[in-house]
Amino acid sequence: MSAGPVPASLARDRRPPLLRLLAMARPLRGRLLGAAAAGAAATGCGTALLALSGFLLARASQHPPILAISVAVVAVRALSVGRGVSRYLERLASHDVAFRVLGQVRLAIWRRLEALAPGGVAVFRSGDLLTRLVSDVDATQDLFIRGVTPLLAAALVGGAAVTACLFILAPAAGVLAAGLLTAGIVVPLAGAVAARKAARAAAPARGKLAASVTELLDGAADLHAFGAADAALADADATDAELTQADRRTATACALGAGLMSAVTGLTVWAVLLLGVAATGAGSLSRVPLAVLTLTALAAFEAVTALPAAAIQLGQARVAASRIALVTDLPDPVREPSRPRPLPPGPFGIQLRNATVVYPPGGPPALDRVSLDLPPGRRVALIGANGAGKSTVAAVLMRLRELTAGTALLNGHDLASYAADDVRSVISGCPQDPHLFDATIGDNLRLAKPGACDEELDAAAARARLLPWIASLPQGWDTPVGTRGAAVSGGERQRLALARAFLASPPLLILDEPTAHMDPPARRALTADLLAATEGRAVLLITHDLDGLDQVDEIVVLDHGRVTERGCHRQLRHAGGPYQRLREGLGEGGS
Ligand SMILES: Nc1ncnc2c1ncn2[C@@H]1O[C@H](COP(=O)(O)OP(=O)(O)OP(=O)(O)O)[C@@H](O)[C@H]1O
Ligand SMILES: [Mg+2]
Structure with missing residues (x-):
């Protein structure tokens, strides 16, 4: 602020x-x-x-x-x-x-x-x-x-x-x-x-x-x-x-x-x-x-x-x-410290310990004692059915939601001891429901980094597999996307949001269903691309696409706010647990 x-x-x-x-x-x-x-x-x-x-x-x-x-x-x-x-x-x-x-x-x-x-x-x-x-x-x-x-x-x-x-x-x-x-x-x-x-x-x-x-x-x-x-x-x-x-x-x-x-x-x-x-x-x-x-x-x-x-x-x-x-008079959605702790120089790591979030007071917990480690360079996939609490984890990490109980730490210190804007400069990415402004494709992308040069825009768009589409448009980067992105398709909107996240390139990247609204071949290709593009950096990938998760370091399965299974693809694929069942449900049990 x-x-x-x-x-x-x-x-x-x-x-x-x-x-x-x-x-x-x-x-x-x-x-x-x-x-x-x-x-x-x-x-x-x-x-x-x-x-x-x-x-x-x-x-x-x-x-x-x-x-x-x-x-x-x-x-x-x-x-x-x-x-x-x-x-x-x-x-x-x-x-x-x-x-x-x-x-x-x-x-x-x-x-x-x-x-x-x-x-x-x-x-x-x-x-x-x-x-x-x-x-x-x-x-x-x-x-x-x-x-x-x-x-x-x-x-x-x-x-x-x-x-x-x-x-x-x-x-x-x-x-x-x-x-x-x-x-x-x-x-x-x-x-x-x-x-x-x-x-x-x-x-x-x-x-x-x-x-x-x-x-x-x-x-x-x-x-x-x-x-x-x-x-x-x-x-x-x-x-x-x-x-x-x-x-x-x-x-x-x-x-x-x-x-x-x-x-x-x-x-x-x-x-x-x-x-x-x-x-x-x-x-x-x-x-x-x-x-x-x-x-x-x-x-x-x-x-x-x-x-x-x-x-x-x-x-x-x-x-x-x-x-x-x-x-x-509306109260702050998240507590802002009176004297915020300065951000450490990095690298950055996050720890969630027994993180619990209850939305309406007295309601069921959306997150129930969830623990999660995201040290520098580690990629974690968060999976689970609709309403399992995946986006809530993202909201807590980006300081959009306060924990009801438990702790969230950034480099060993309470996330709430940093200014929320500082936290978001380190932990951010692509929200589940991204907003496009009634402006051009270029302007919408530049939002993530106002001073970005053309090469940086091209690189971010290429990573999100957006470049061929932009090149095919008569007005190219200057094409208006309409109110809330009404003039582009759902998949294109999602890719634009993903390109924004790549352009912002925060140290800890959170991608909440980056392949939503895409057709299955596009999903697979984009998941493979983004996993390749994010190698060596800390990523929390929230997804319903279980293809390609052999490349992440840990898979965490959430169900009704609780972690029901965790481990790497190799450990979980034949463990007979929720991960294997989810994959079989999607017809991806082969690999
Ligand atoms: N702002 C809110 N107010 C009240 N309840 C909420 C709010 N946001 C989410 N919830 C509830 O919290 C639970 C977890 O929601 P969340 O969005 O984290 O699920 P999700 O795993 O991301 O689901 P999806 O796969 O559909 O995106 C759900 O039961 C949802 O209805
Ligand atoms: Mg969600």
């Missing part, structure tokens, strides 16, 4: 997810306060502008000398410009904070996925995971853009407007304060409560829909082959309807908030006006301040107009942040 400023505040933290996001913004609090101040200045300018307009209109109607209103005229210009500039600065600063935090959140998710990916992130459906990484992270930006900054700005401007009105007419200031508190707190809370159910449903439904669509696309051929496409489409439709319903509920809550806001604004301004008119009638207030008072009250509501929608969006941001936290 590469080093860098890991946003640790998101990883396995007990605080509520939105608070964790706020904590991530702590180093940026200066900018956040700046954004709030600019937001307050913008809204304040707007409010003052309307108040001043009231003054100008009312005063102008009294036909004063132009000098008496010239200051106000200049102030109107200054406030108009100030409003635009401060709003721009507020947007700039709040988006800057939001995007910086979003970047950190994406990094945190990515770091976690990077740690989890080798062992699989199967707890999440791929479309749902993508939604968490993209839409959910995007949704959290509302915390800074619509949440924190407007709230601070509303408090400042609302307070200032009420104070200003207090100097004009105290009872009207009281009414305005009550109206602003209702519009700024009660209405947003009511909207958020009305949209709570929808906010909880929308993000998961969005994830579910993305997962359904991804699976529909990936499994389209199988769904059609078994006539299950309609049912699967109906399933996606149902999720879509769920999402639409949640969005409709949110829209209704937003509309309700906006309507209530207008009603509260109207009622408050009317009440202020009536109080002002009464005071004017009583002679305690002249007409110019009355205009200023009424328009200030009207303008002050600009500070709280956006709050109901913001409260609803914050509800959605909260759900999104929890969904993100579920990813960042």
Whole structure:
């Protein structure tokens, strides 16, 4: 894993997810306060502008000398410009904070996925995971853009407007304060409560829909082959309807908030006006301040107009942040030492002692006290029926799985005392189910060694018996393999994975069914080739092909996670044990 400023505040933290996001913004609090101040200045300018307009209109109607209103005229210009500039600065600063935090959140998710990916992130459906990484992270930006900054700005401007009105007419200031508190707190809370159910449903439904669509696309051929496409489409439709319903509920809550806001604004301004008119009638207030008072009250509501929608969006941001936290809080699939042991210089050897792996807690062991030695230069074949535990041995050695019991040693030290990436730089190879990227054959191969020269690529491809096929393609090495290798055959995919393993050439090579998907002559030829190519190096060959195993140093037979037989071909071929029976089953009993 590469080093860098890991946003640790998101990883396995007990605080509520939105608070964790706020904590991530702590180093940026200066900018956040700046954004709030600019937001307050913008809204304040707007409010003052309307108040001043009231003054100008009312005063102008009294036909004063132009000098008496010239200051106000200049102030109107200054406030108009100030409003635009401060709003721009507020947007700039709040988006800057939001995007910086979003970047950190994406990094945190990515770091976690990077740690989890080798062992699989199967707890999440791929479309749902993508939604968490993209839409959910995007949704959290509302915390800074619509949440924190407007709230601070509303408090400042609302307070200032009420104070200003207090100097004009105290009872009207009281009414305005009550109206602003209702519009700024009660209405947003009511909207958020009305949209709570929808906010909880929308993000998961969005994830579910993305997962359904991804699976529909990936499994389209199988769904059609078994006539299950309609049912699967109906399933996606149902999720879509769920999402639409949640969005409709949110829209209704937003509309309700906006309507209530207008009603509260109207009622408050009317009440202020009536109080002002009464005071004017009583002679305690002249007409110019009355205009200023009424328009200030009207303008002050600009500070709280956006709050109901913001409260609803914050509800959605909260759900999104929890969904993100579920990813960042996943435990490590394998323990990483706090101070990893440096890799010895080599040569390398592995020992498994009583290795036991239990997948679901309480389930049957996939590996049951397996012991295995792979000293430098030794080649061991691991054979056994489907589900016997062969790939699990490979997963343990490549630090993709933790042992439930027993020990795994690399050069005499616990495998877990090395960094997992270091272990994988020594022990790796060809997985049972290799992944091809939607890129060219050359790019897919170069993945194992990015700086490899053409000769090295040719040599690796030749060893995997891939070269004649590549040469026969019109685009040769530049032929695209399609999504997940869909544009090449299963056997070709497997050979490409094998060529990758040869190119990477780790000191301890693990080949998990390298000849899968190949026709019998190709299997035999490739097994013979790879045994010849790997002479003198440590190899763990997992295979169902029992031909040619006379060349390996040891054959280990697994059955239901246990070693049922071990020895060399010469010892086992007529021993009457599982190896002989497996060979007879395959019609290979002759040699
Ligand atoms: N991620 C997993 N979660 C739960 N059980 C698992 C998981 N991976 C494997 N198993 C179970 O562990 C057992 C051993 O699986 P493993 O993949 O090691 O078998 P295998 O010998 O490689 O089989 P095959 O020849 O089919 O590749 C099986 O019963 C399998 O169902
Ligand atoms: Mg397997």
